[in-house]
Amino acid sequence: xxxxxxxxxxxxxxxxxxxxxxxxxxxxxxxxxxxxxxxxxxxxxxxxxxxxxxxxxxxxxxxxxxxxxxxxxxxxxxxxxxxxxxxxxxxxxxxxxxxxxxxxxxxxxxxxxxxxxxxxxxxxxxxxxxxxxxxxxxxxxxxxxxxxxxxxxxxxxxxxxxxxxxxxxxxxxxxxxxxxxxxxxxxxxxxxxxxxxxxxxxxxxxxxxxxxxxxxxxxxxxxxxxxxxxxxxxxxxxxxxxxxxxxxxxxxxxxxxxxxxxxxxxxxxxxxxxxxxxxxxxxxxxxxxxx
Amino acid sequence: xxxxxxxxxxxxxxxxxxxxxxxxxxxxxxxxxxxxxxxxxxxxxxxxxxxxxxxxxxxxxxxxxxxxxxxxxxxxxxxxxxxxxxxxxxxxxxxxxxxxxxxxxxxxxxxxxxxxxxxxxxxxxxxxxxxxxxxxxxxxxxxxxxxxxxxxxxxxxxxxxxxxxxxxxxxxxxxxxxxxxxxxxxxxxxxxxxxxxxxxxxxxxxxxxxxxxxxxxxxxxxxxxxxxxxxxxxxxxxxxxxxxxxxxxxxxxxxxxxxxxxxxxxxxxxxxxxxxxxxxxxxxxxxxxxxxxxxxxxxxxxxxxxxxxxxxxxxxxxxxxxxxxxxxxx
Numbered sequence: 001x002x003x004x005x006x007x008x009x010x011x012x013x014x015x016x017x018x019x020x021x022x023x024x025x026x027x028x029x030x031x032x033x034x035x036x037x038x039x040x041x042x043x044x045x046x047x048x049x050x051x052x053x054x055x056x057x058x059x060x061x062x063x064x065x066x067x068x069x070x071x072x073x074x075x076x077x078x079x080x081x082x083x084x085x086x087x088x089x090x091x092x093x094x095x096x097x098x099x100x101x102x103x104x105x106x107x108x109x110x111x112x113x114x115x116x117x118x119x120x121x122x123x124x125x126x127x128x129x130x131x132x133x134x135x136x137x138x139x140x141x142x143x144x145x146x147x148x149x150x151x152x153x154x155x156x157x158x159x160x161x162x163x164x165x166x167x168x169x170x171x172x173x174x175x176x177x178x179x180x181x182x183x184x185x186x187x188x189x190x191x192x193x194x195x196x197x198x199x200x201x202x203x204x205x206x207x208x209x210x211x212x213x214x215x216x217x218x219x220x221x222x223x224x225x226x227x228x229x230x231x232x233x234x235x236x237x238x239x240x241x242x243x244x245x246x247x248x249x250x251x252x253x254x255x256x257x258x259x260x261x262x263x264x265x266x267x268x269x270x271x272x273x274x275x276x277x278x279x280x281x282x283x284x285x286x287x288x289x290x291x
Numbered sequence: 292x293x294x295x296x297x298x299x300x301x302x303x304x305x306x307x308x309x310x311x312x313x314x315x316x317x318x319x320x321x322x323x324x325x326x327x328x329x330x331x332x333x334x335x336x337x338x339x340x341x342x343x344x345x346x347x348x349x350x351x352x353x354x355x356x357x358x359x360x361x362x363x364x365x366x367x368x369x370x371x372x373x374x375x376x377x378x379x380x381x382x383x384x385x386x387x388x389x390x391x392x393x394x395x396x397x398x399x400x401x402x403x404x405x406x407x408x409x410x411x412x413x414x415x416x417x418x419x420x421x422x423x424x425x426x427x428x429x430x431x432x433x434x435x436x437x438x439x440x441x442x443x444x445x446x447x448x449x450x451x452x453x454x455x456x457x458x459x460x461x462x463x464x465x466x467x468x469x470x471x472x473x474x475x476x477x478x479x480x481x482x483x484x485x486x487x488x489x490x491x492x493x494x495x496x497x498x499x500x501x502x503x504x505x506x507x508x509x510x511x512x513x514x515x516x517x518x519x520x521x522x523x524x525x526x527x528x529x530x531x532x533x534x535x536x537x538x539x540x541x542x543x544x545x546x547x548x549x550x551x552x553x554x555x556x557x558x559x560x561x562x563x564x565x566x567x568x569x570x571x572x573x574x575x576x577x578x579x580x581x582x583x584x585x586x587x588x589x590x591x592x593x594x595x596x597x598x599x600x601x602x603x604x605x606x607x608x609x610x611x612x613x614x615x616x617x618x619x620x621x
Binding site for chain 1: 363410413414416417418420421422424425426428429432433436550554557561591593594596597598599600601603604605608
C-alpha cells in the first residue's frame with residue numbers, strides 16, 4: 001500500500017469516525033451525568049437528518065438547517081427528559097433504558113407516519129461537493145468538512161466544560177451530585193440541559209451524515225449499536241474515551257472494508273471483544289464520571 | 292373476621308383471592324399446564340396459540356437471567372435465533388428428522404451462550420446490556436452473510452417436518468392441534484425443569500446475587516460462575532424456544548436474530564411481571580393477542596408497542612402478574 005492510498009483510507013476512517021464521535025459524545029455525556037443509557041439515541045440521530053432535510057427545504061440554506069437541527073432536536077430531548085425520564089431517577093438503571101427504547105419506537109413510527117416510509121434526498125451544498133486537493137491525494141470535500149465540524153464541536157465542548165462556570169457545575173455533578181445539590185445548585189436543571197445537549201449532538205450527527213448515508217426512517221437502528229460499541233470501547237461516561245474510540249472505530253472500519261470487505265461490519269465487534277478481554281470497563285472507563 | 296372484611300369493602304375480594312393465588316403459586320407448573328391445555332379453545336386460532344407457547348417459553352428463559360439473576364440482557368435474540376437456525380439448518384440442508392434437529396438447536400444456543408456469557412458476565416450493570424447487544428449483532432451479521440448455509444437476508448427456507456410414527460401412533464406436525472400439544476408437552480417439561488432450578492439452592496444463590504452481590508460473594512459463593520451458569524441455562528431455554536419456532540414456522544426469518552427480538556422478549560417479561568413464574572407467559576399471551584388485534588387495524592404496531600413500553604415503565608413496572616400478587620399479598 002502506497003502512502004497516498006494509506007492516507008486516503010485513514011482520512012475516510014476519520015470522517016466516518018467523526019459521526020461516531022458525535023454520537024458517542026452525546027451518549028457518554030448523558031450516561032456520565034444522568035447514569036442513563038439513551039436507547040432512543042439512534043432515533044434522535046434519524047430525527048436530526050429529517051429535521052435537517054425539512055429545514056433545508058423550508059429555509060433553502062444548508063447552514064441555517066445545520067444550526068436549526070441541534071436546537072430543535074435538543075428541545076425535543078429536553079421535553080423527553082422533563083416528562084418521561086425525570087420520574088425515573090433513582091429507580092435503577094434498567095427503567096430509563098427501557099423507557100428510552102419505547103420512546104425510540106414511538107419516534108420511529110411517528111416519522112414513518114409524518115414523512116413516509118420511503119427515504120428522502122439530502123444533497124450536500126455546492127460549496128462542499130467535489131473533492132479537495134490535500135497535496136498527496138484528493139479527498140471528498142464534504143468528508144473533510146465533517147472532520148472539521150467535529151473538531152470545532154469538540155473544541156467548543158471542551159471550552160464549555162473546562163472554562164465556564166456551567167461546565168464546572170456539570171463536572172462537579174458528575175463527581176458527586178449530592179454535594180453539588182447541598183451547595184445550592186439546581187441539579188434538575190443541569191440534568192435537563194445535559195440531556196438536551198447530548199440529544200442535540202445526536203441530531204447534529206444525523207444531519208451531518210445525511211448527505212452521505214441518505215435519509216430514511218430506519219437509519220438510526222444499526223448505528224445505535226455501533227455507537228454503543230464505541231462507548232463500550234472508550235469506557236462509558238468517558239468523553240475522552242468517546243473521541244478516541246470513535247476515531248479508532250472509524251479508521252478500523254475504513255481499513256477493513258478496504259482489505260477484507262466481508263468482515264467490515266464485524267471488525268468493530270472484534271475490536272470491542274479484544275478491548276473487553278483486557279479492559280472490561282473500556283479504554284478510559286471509570287464508574288460514572290466524566291473523564 | 293368476616294365483619295372486618297366486609298366493613299373494608301374491597302378487602303373482601305382480596306381475602307378470597309389470596310388463598311387461590313397461594314394454591315396456584317404452590318402448584319405453578321401444574322396450573323400453567325392445565326391452563327395451556329385448554330388454551331387452544333380460547334385463542335383466536337391455533338397458530339397464534341403455538342406462538343404464545345413458544346414466546347412464553349422464550350420469555351421464561353429470559354426471565355431467568357433478567358428477573359431472577361438481575362442482569363438485563365439485550366442479546367437474547369442471538370440465543371433464540373441460533374436455536375432456530377441450529378435446528379432449522381440440519382433439517383433444511385441435511386434432511387435430519389425434527390427430533391434430532393431440536394436438540395441440535397438447543398446445543399447450538401447453549402454453545403453460543405457459553406461464549407457470549409463468558410464475555411458478558413465479566414461486566415456489570417449497563418455494560419452487561421451493551422456487551423450482550425453487541426455480541427448478538429455479531430451473530431446477526433455472521434448469519435446474514437453466510438448465505439449458502441443460512442439463506443441470508445431471505446431467511447432459512449424449507450424446514451419441513453414430515454410425519455413420524457411413534458409407538459404405533461401416526462404423528463403429523465402439520466396438523467395444528469397435534470403440533471400444539473406436542474409443543475405443549477415439550478414446554479411443560481421445560482417448565483418443570485425451570486421450576487426445579489428456581490427451587491434449588493442454585494436458584495437461591497442466583498437471587499441472593501441479584502439482591503446483594505457483595506454479600507453473596509462474602510458468603511463464599513462464586514458470583515461470576517453463578518452468573519455465567521445462569522446465562523447458559525437461560526440460553527438453553529431460549530434456544531429450545533427458537534428450535535420450536537423453526538419447526539412451527541417451517542422457515543427461520545433473519546429477523547429472529549435482530550435486536551428488536553431481544554426487545555420483544557423483554558417487553559413480554561415486563562408486561563407480565565419480571566421475576567415471577569407466570570409473568571412471562573402472561574406477558575407473551577397479552578403481547579401476541581394485542582399484536583394480532585392491532586396489526587389488523589394499523590401497520591403502525593411499533594407506535595403502539597412503544598407507547599405501551601413507556602406507560603408500563605412509568606406506571607406499572609411490576610407488570611400484570613406482579614401487580615396482581617402484590618395486590619393480593621398487601
